Amino acid sequence: MRMLPGLRHAMLIQRGHLFHWVPVCLATGIGGFFSLRFEPTGLMLAGTGALAMALWLLGRHMDEAFRPIPFALVLMLAGALLAAVRAHAVAGPVLGWRYYGPVEGRVVALDRSGSDAVRVTLDRVVMARVSPARTPLRVRVSLHGDGQGDGAGIDPQPGMRVMTTAHLSPPGGPVEPGGFDFQRHAWFNRLGAVGYTRVPLVGLEAAQDGWSLATFRLRMAMSAHIRAALPGDVGGFAAAVTTGDRSGISLRALDTLRASNTAHLLAISGLHMGLLSGFVLGLLRLVLAAIPGAALHWPVRKIAAAGALVAASGYLALSGGNVATERAYVMAAVALCAVMLSRRAISLRAVALAALIVLVLRPEALLGPGFQMSFAATVALVAVFGWMRGGVLSRGPRWIQPLVAVMVSSAVAGLATAPIGAAHFNTVSHYGLLANLASVPLMGLLVVPAAVLALLLAPFGLDGIGLWLMGLGLRWILGVANWVAGLEGARGYVHGPAPWVLPLIALGALVVILWQGRGRFGGLAVMALGGVLWTTADRPAALIAEDGGIVGVMTAQGRALSKEKGAGFVAQNWLENDGDGADQSRAAARWQEGDVADRTKLAKVGQIELVHLIGKRALAGFGPCVSGQIVVVSITPDAPLGNCDVYDPKRLRTTGAIALVQGRDGIHLRTARQVSGDRMWSGWAR
Structure with missing residues (x-):
C-alpha cells in the first residue's frame, strides 16, 4: 500500500503527455492480434469489443490518477479489433495448388524482383478452368526468358490488359519458423498467387482509363523521360526519388547503397517528403514576401504551408502512393496543417497523431521495417532537438549550429534505426554515419530543389537544366556510397533476434523519451535487457x-x-x-x-x-x-x-519450413506452422 501514493504521483505527472501513448497502446493491440497462433472467431471479437466497453465505463468512474490504465487497455483491445477488421476487409481467394496455364489480367503495377526480372501485377484476373470465386484478386508474374522486351512480346504498359502462359503457386510461407511471413504480406496486398512466365506477353486491350491508371501511366512516362536524360544508375536513382520507380537502378548500385547505409535515399519516405515540403514552403514564403504589402496583410506563412501541402499531395500521387510514401505524406500533412492552425509543427504530439492515422488506415504497416524505422527516427529526432531547444543539450556557438544540426540529425537517426535495420536486414554499416553526412545534406541542398526546378521548367521544354543539376548531386551520392562500401570492414553481419527482442528495445526507448519523471531511466534497463537477449539467442542447429x-x-x-x-x-x-x-x-x-x-x-x-x-x-x-x-x-x-x-x-x-533446435534435453523439432499458427492468410494444407 505504501507504493500507491508514489504510483499516484507518477501517474499525475503524465497529465498533458498521455496522448503520446495513444498510438503505442494501439500498436500493442495490433501486434497482439498478429502474434496470435489461431484465428479469432466472431464471438471472440464481439467479446473483445464488450470487454473494451466495460473497461471504458470502469475508467470513467476511477480515480483521476489511475484512469489512464483502463483507457490504455481499451486502446489495446481497439487495436486488436482494428487489425481484425482490416484483415477481413482485404480478404480474397488464394490459389491452393500449383497452376500452369493461360493467365490474363490488367497491369496495375510494375517492378523488379530480387533476380532483376521485370514483374507485373495483374488484377481482374482470368485463369483457365478456375471459377471466378476461386480466382485470386491479384497475381504477380516475373517475366523471364529471352522473349521479354526484345520485340517478340509487348512491353507491359499501365492499364493494359495482357495474357501469357505462367507457372503460378500460392504465396510461400516463412523460409524458417519465426521468419518473415510472406503469406501475411501477400494477403494484405491482395496477392493470391505469385509465379513466373517464359512466354512473351500478348496485349489484349489498350490501356484503360481511370484516375489511378492515368497517374500510373504518367509516373512511368516521367520515369522513362528522366532515364533517357540521365542514363545509367544516375537516371535510375533520379527516377526512384521522383516517381518511385526503382526498376532503372542496377542490383550492384543497390547493394552499394545498402552497404553504405544510404539505400534509404532511394525510397520516397519522410526525408524526401520533408525536404520537398520544406523547400516549397520556403520558396512560396520568399515569393509572397516579395509582393508589396503581402507580408503585412496576408497570412503568408499559412498560405505557403497550404501550397506546400498541395505540392506534397501531388508528390504522393506521382510517386505511386505506396505505404512508405503514404506514411511520409501523413507526417508532412500533420506538420503543415499544424502551421496553418498556428500550432507547433514539429512536436511529439504531431508525430503521435501521424502514427495514429497510419495505424488506423493500415494496421499491418506496424510489422514492416519502413514504419518502424521512419517513426523511430522521427521520434528520436524530435525528442533530441526538443532537449537541445530546452537547454538540456548544448547546440554550441551560433556559427556552428547548422553543422551541429546536420551531424546530430544523421547520428540520432542512424542510432535510432540501427537496431531495426539490423533485426530486419541482418547487416550493420560501420561507416554509415560518414556516408550520410556526405550525402544527406546534398539531397536537401541540390537534388530536391533541382527536381522541383525541372518540374517548373518542364512546360517550357527546359527541364533538362534541373535534371542536369539533379544528376550532379546523385553522381556525388553514388560516388560516396561506392567509396564507403569499398572500405575494409564497411559491412558487418548480425544474426536475427528472437521475436520479442525488438519490441522490448522499442518499449524501453519509448519510456526514455515519453515518460515524465525519473521513471524514464528504467527504460534504459529494458533496452539493455533486449540487447542481452539478442546477443545470447542461438540459431537453429x-x-x-x-x-x-x-x-x-x-x-x-x-x-x-x-x-x-x-x-x-x-x-x-x-x-x-x-x-x-x-x-x-x-x-x-x-x-x-x-x-x-x-x-x-x-x-x-x-x-x-x-x-x-x-x-x-x-x-x-x-x-x-x-x-x-x-x-x-x-x-x-x-x-x-x-x-x-x-x-x-x-x-x-x-x-511449412522446419527448424531443429538444440535444447537442454536434446533436439526439438519446430515447424513454421507451430510458430505462425493457423491464420486466415496461412493456407496450410490439411
Missing part, C-alpha cells in the same frame, strides 16, 4: 526448406547448405539470419559428409542423422531408412522409405 529443396546444418564454420545452386532466396535468407556474409556456394562447400554424385547429403544433428535426398536419382539409390533418421526428400516418394521420419513436399505443405 538445422533448417529444412518448406519444399524440401534445400537443407542447412550449423557447423563450426557456419551454416553448411546441401546445394550450391537453386533455392537461392531461401539460402540467402538463412545465411543472413545467421549473420553470415558467405554466399550459397561457399556455404555449400562447408558440407563435409554425403555422396555428391548421388546427390545424397548426410549430417549429424545431436543424436539425429539428417539425410537430404535431392532428386529422383538420390531417392532411387537410397536404401531403407532406420529409426533415428530424419529424411528430407525433394520429391514425393511412391512408397514408404522405411522406419524413419520422412519429410517430402506433400508433408511439408502441412508444416
Whole structure:
C-alpha cells in the first residue's frame, strides 16, 4: 500500500503527455492480434469489443490518477479489433495448388524482383478452368526468358490488359519458423498467387482509363523521360526519388547503397517528403514576401504551408502512393496543417497523431521495417532537438549550429534505426554515419530543389537544366556510397533476434523519451535487457526448406547448405539470419559428409542423422531408412522409405519450413506452422 501514493504521483505527472501513448497502446493491440497462433472467431471479437466497453465505463468512474490504465487497455483491445477488421476487409481467394496455364489480367503495377526480372501485377484476373470465386484478386508474374522486351512480346504498359502462359503457386510461407511471413504480406496486398512466365506477353486491350491508371501511366512516362536524360544508375536513382520507380537502378548500385547505409535515399519516405515540403514552403514564403504589402496583410506563412501541402499531395500521387510514401505524406500533412492552425509543427504530439492515422488506415504497416524505422527516427529526432531547444543539450556557438544540426540529425537517426535495420536486414554499416553526412545534406541542398526546378521548367521544354543539376548531386551520392562500401570492414553481419527482442528495445526507448519523471531511466534497463537477449539467442542447429529443396546444418564454420545452386532466396535468407556474409556456394562447400554424385547429403544433428535426398536419382539409390533418421526428400516418394521420419513436399505443405533446435534435453523439432499458427492468410494444407 505504501507504493500507491508514489504510483499516484507518477501517474499525475503524465497529465498533458498521455496522448503520446495513444498510438503505442494501439500498436500493442495490433501486434497482439498478429502474434496470435489461431484465428479469432466472431464471438471472440464481439467479446473483445464488450470487454473494451466495460473497461471504458470502469475508467470513467476511477480515480483521476489511475484512469489512464483502463483507457490504455481499451486502446489495446481497439487495436486488436482494428487489425481484425482490416484483415477481413482485404480478404480474397488464394490459389491452393500449383497452376500452369493461360493467365490474363490488367497491369496495375510494375517492378523488379530480387533476380532483376521485370514483374507485373495483374488484377481482374482470368485463369483457365478456375471459377471466378476461386480466382485470386491479384497475381504477380516475373517475366523471364529471352522473349521479354526484345520485340517478340509487348512491353507491359499501365492499364493494359495482357495474357501469357505462367507457372503460378500460392504465396510461400516463412523460409524458417519465426521468419518473415510472406503469406501475411501477400494477403494484405491482395496477392493470391505469385509465379513466373517464359512466354512473351500478348496485349489484349489498350490501356484503360481511370484516375489511378492515368497517374500510373504518367509516373512511368516521367520515369522513362528522366532515364533517357540521365542514363545509367544516375537516371535510375533520379527516377526512384521522383516517381518511385526503382526498376532503372542496377542490383550492384543497390547493394552499394545498402552497404553504405544510404539505400534509404532511394525510397520516397519522410526525408524526401520533408525536404520537398520544406523547400516549397520556403520558396512560396520568399515569393509572397516579395509582393508589396503581402507580408503585412496576408497570412503568408499559412498560405505557403497550404501550397506546400498541395505540392506534397501531388508528390504522393506521382510517386505511386505506396505505404512508405503514404506514411511520409501523413507526417508532412500533420506538420503543415499544424502551421496553418498556428500550432507547433514539429512536436511529439504531431508525430503521435501521424502514427495514429497510419495505424488506423493500415494496421499491418506496424510489422514492416519502413514504419518502424521512419517513426523511430522521427521520434528520436524530435525528442533530441526538443532537449537541445530546452537547454538540456548544448547546440554550441551560433556559427556552428547548422553543422551541429546536420551531424546530430544523421547520428540520432542512424542510432535510432540501427537496431531495426539490423533485426530486419541482418547487416550493420560501420561507416554509415560518414556516408550520410556526405550525402544527406546534398539531397536537401541540390537534388530536391533541382527536381522541383525541372518540374517548373518542364512546360517550357527546359527541364533538362534541373535534371542536369539533379544528376550532379546523385553522381556525388553514388560516388560516396561506392567509396564507403569499398572500405575494409564497411559491412558487418548480425544474426536475427528472437521475436520479442525488438519490441522490448522499442518499449524501453519509448519510456526514455515519453515518460515524465525519473521513471524514464528504467527504460534504459529494458533496452539493455533486449540487447542481452539478442546477443545470447542461438540459431537453429538445422533448417529444412518448406519444399524440401534445400537443407542447412550449423557447423563450426557456419551454416553448411546441401546445394550450391537453386533455392537461392531461401539460402540467402538463412545465411543472413545467421549473420553470415558467405554466399550459397561457399556455404555449400562447408558440407563435409554425403555422396555428391548421388546427390545424397548426410549430417549429424545431436543424436539425429539428417539425410537430404535431392532428386529422383538420390531417392532411387537410397536404401531403407532406420529409426533415428530424419529424411528430407525433394520429391514425393511412391512408397514408404522405411522406419524413419520422412519429410517430402506433400508433408511439408502441412508444416511449412522446419527448424531443429538444440535444447537442454536434446533436439526439438519446430515447424513454421507451430510458430505462425493457423491464420486466415496461412493456407496450410490439411
